[in-house]
Amino acid sequence: xxxxxxxxxxxxxxxxxxxxxxxxxxxxxxxxxxxxxxxxxxxxxxxxxxxxxxxxxxxxxxxxxxxxxxxxxxxxxxxxxxxxxxxxxxxxxxxxxxxxxxxxxxxxxxxxxxxxxxxxxxxxxxxxxxxxxxxxxxxxxxxxxxxxxxxxxxxxxxxxxxxxxxxxxxxxxxxxxxxxxxxxxxxxxxxxxxxxxxxxxxxxxxxxxxxxxxxxxxxxxxxxxxxxxxxxxxxxxxxxxxxxxxxxxxxxxxxxxxxxxxxxxxxxxxxxxxxxxxxxxxxxxxxxxxxxxxxxxxxxxxxxxxxxxxxxxxxxxxxxxxxxxxxxxxxxxxxxxxxxxxxxxxxxxxxxxxxxxxxxxxxxxxxxxxxxxxxxxxxxxxxxxxxxxxxxxxxxxxxxxxxxxxxxxxxxxxxxxxxxxxxxxxxxx
Amino acid sequence: xxxxxxxxxxxxxxxxxxxxxxxxxxxxxxxxxxxxxxxxxxxxxxxxxxxxxxxxxxxxxxxxxxxxxxxxxxxxxxxxxxxxxxxxxxxxxxxxxxxxxxxxxxxxxxxxxxxxxxxxxxxxxxxxxxxxxxxxxxxxxxxxxxxxxxxxxxxxxxxxxxxxx
Numbered sequence: 001x002x003x004x005x006x007x008x009x010x011x012x013x014x015x016x017x018x019x020x021x022x023x024x025x026x027x028x029x030x031x032x033x034x035x036x037x038x039x040x041x042x043x044x045x046x047x048x049x050x051x052x053x054x055x056x057x058x059x060x061x062x063x064x065x066x067x068x069x070x071x072x073x074x075x076x077x078x079x080x081x082x083x084x085x086x087x088x089x090x091x092x093x094x095x096x097x098x099x100x101x102x103x104x105x106x107x108x109x110x111x112x113x114x115x116x117x118x119x120x121x122x123x124x125x126x127x128x129x130x131x132x133x134x135x136x137x138x139x140x141x142x143x144x145x146x147x148x149x150x151x152x153x154x155x156x157x158x159x160x161x162x163x164x165x166x167x168x169x170x171x172x173x174x175x176x177x178x179x180x181x182x183x184x185x186x187x188x189x190x191x192x193x194x195x196x197x198x199x200x201x202x203x204x205x206x207x208x209x210x211x212x213x214x215x216x217x218x219x220x221x222x223x224x225x226x227x228x229x230x231x232x233x234x235x236x237x238x239x240x241x242x243x244x245x246x247x248x249x250x251x252x253x254x255x256x257x258x259x260x261x262x263x264x265x266x267x268x269x270x271x272x273x274x275x276x277x278x279x280x281x282x283x284x285x286x287x288x289x290x291x292x293x294x295x296x297x298x299x300x301x302x303x304x305x306x307x308x309x310x311x312x313x314x315x316x317x318x319x320x321x322x323x324x325x326x327x328x329x330x331x332x333x334x335x336x337x338x339x340x341x342x343x344x345x346x347x348x349x350x351x352x353x354x355x356x357x358x359x360x361x362x363x364x365x366x367x368x369x370x371x372x373x374x375x376x377x378x379x380x381x382x383x384x385x386x387x388x389x390x391x392x393x394x395x396x397x398x399x400x401x402x403x404x405x406x407x408x409x410x411x412x413x414x415x416x417x418x419x420x421x422x423x424x425x426x427x428x429x
Numbered sequence: 430x431x432x433x434x435x436x437x438x439x440x441x442x443x444x445x446x447x448x449x450x451x452x453x454x455x456x457x458x459x460x461x462x463x464x465x466x467x468x469x470x471x472x473x474x475x476x477x478x479x480x481x482x483x484x485x486x487x488x489x490x491x492x493x494x495x496x497x498x499x500x501x502x503x504x505x506x507x508x509x510x511x512x513x514x515x516x517x518x519x520x521x522x523x524x525x526x527x528x529x530x531x532x533x534x535x536x537x538x539x540x541x542x543x544x545x546x547x548x549x550x551x552x553x554x555x556x557x558x559x560x561x562x563x564x565x566x567x568x569x570x571x572x573x574x575x576x577x578x579x580x581x582x583x584x585x586x587x588x589x590x591x592x593x594x
Contacts, residue, residue: 024570036453037498037499040499048585052589054588076453146524147499160584162570394495399448
């Protein structure tokens with residue numbers, strides 16, 4: 001009986017020939033990522049070593065990545081002090097994959113990892129962030145864990161007592177209509193299978209649409225797989241993955257493009273044709289409350305947000321700039337743009353996209369997570385409505401429990417910025 | 430006997446349990462003050478210690494979905510609440526087991542605030558309504574962590590099992 005991609009990755013990482021869904025393993029970890037919550041990981045890590053007589057040592061400092069992104073630059077003395085403690089820990093334990101608050105190498109962890117070449121096909125990646133699922137876009141098995149579990153990984157180098165998840169195969173075919181893309185696809189899928197339809201499961205993406213999709217688009221799919229409850233999303237690595245890792249990330253090592261067996265066992269297979277897919281929106285207050293755009297078109301919007309680990313990449317900013325060039329953000333609507341990394345910010349600057357957006361009235365912010373989860377800038381006022389390219393719309397998500405958040409693609413967000421109401425980009429703003 | 434003190438719907442995210450704006454607070458000694466902080470009435474009762482330890486929060490399906498923030502678990506554990514949910518999101522479940530928050534999955538659970546529950550090994554009896562609900566066992570892979578008293582203790586033992594460097 002054959003294995004899925006994740007089963008193959010877990011078999012290798014746990015030194016077994018064959019594994020199947022339900023087996024309990026202790027896979028070696030190739031990369032362990034944290035952001036500001038490394039402050040809590042450090043506390044728990046020291047707690048493990050307390051009163052043992054052993055010196056606290058990270059199992060392999062070269063496999064630990066720490067990226068400051070949630071509250072950058074610090075919004076409070078408390079955050080600044082947490083960041084200071086983490087910086088001291090990084091120096092003491094010689095952690096090299098550390099991305100501080102910088103314009104060149106800084107950014108959102110789920111963009112920094114791929115663009116820095118830290119993620120390889122076939123790797124086991126854990127992160128103290130639920131959107132760690134993103135890295136499945138490069139053919140890795142990547143999943144979110146809590147801070148205490150990360151402290152355990154820092155100590156042992158493997159994840160303890162992991163149950164091999166069952167896999168749902170999603171086959172996507174067809175060519176996207178103009179101004180419809182990966183974000184619409186993943187919202188549509190989450191709407192279909194629900195916010196818990198993939199809980200404790202992996203979503204493995206296949207089909208022509210995926211084969212022709214850029215790594216940027218695949219990151220959107222895998223990033224939001226967790227919104228269907230998935231342990232991870234994964235796109236089996238192919239020539240696009242190799243091109244991204246070589247050209248964008250500058251990696252020259254040999255790559256192992258792990259593929260599923262032809263007779264792999266899937267719990268379920270779904271097929272989607274995107275040829276007639278409409279732009280989608282996730283309506284307040286759950287990500288699976290998905291409707292075609294037409295159902296909510298005309299809804300008044302106070303804040304437009306384009307950015308985040310989901311849709312803050314160059315192609316996202318490019319489409320927004322193309323729709324806003326020579327136009328103006330509507331009165332009484334504000335527009336925030338935050339690129340996913342310093343590298344993307346610089347490219348968007350060089351290509352004039354940021355100037356287009358600023359002339360239209362958008363506020364361009366530094367890379368970070370802040371507005372998405374209401375921790376740092378971009379909070380909503382009482383009863384205000386946001387239309388955002390981010391990944392969550394839970395009650396209170398954008399910093400105000402009386403606010404409402406609709407999720408959409410960058411094209412929908414940009415078209416709606418011009419009108420101040422939710423607008424179909426295909427109809428022209 | 431344990432009394433139900435709070436009932437919430439399906440898909441209650443960690444943003445609702447512990448809003449992102451308090452994420453800079455990480456210590457388990459400090460997180461309990463922000464439990465369900467956007468519900469001023471319930472948060473007020475928790476903070477003024479009107480909710481006795483061992484009280485029950487009854488949740489719908491997919492409880493704890495969203496962010497992996499561990500504060501959402503430590504904040505509830507700090508009040509020694511027992512969580513009975515129809516189903517629980519994966520990361521929240523793992524965090525609960527790792528930190529020792531008492532979490533029970535009872536797929537059919539229905540209860541109202543004020544109901545009394547008798548929680549047994551394999552079932553929950555709602556003595557107010559008379560209904561009985563089977564309990565789903567936690568993933569067996571995680572039993573060893575529960576038995577060790579949480580992931581810190583479990584990892585400590587595993588670390589000490591290997592030779593000192």
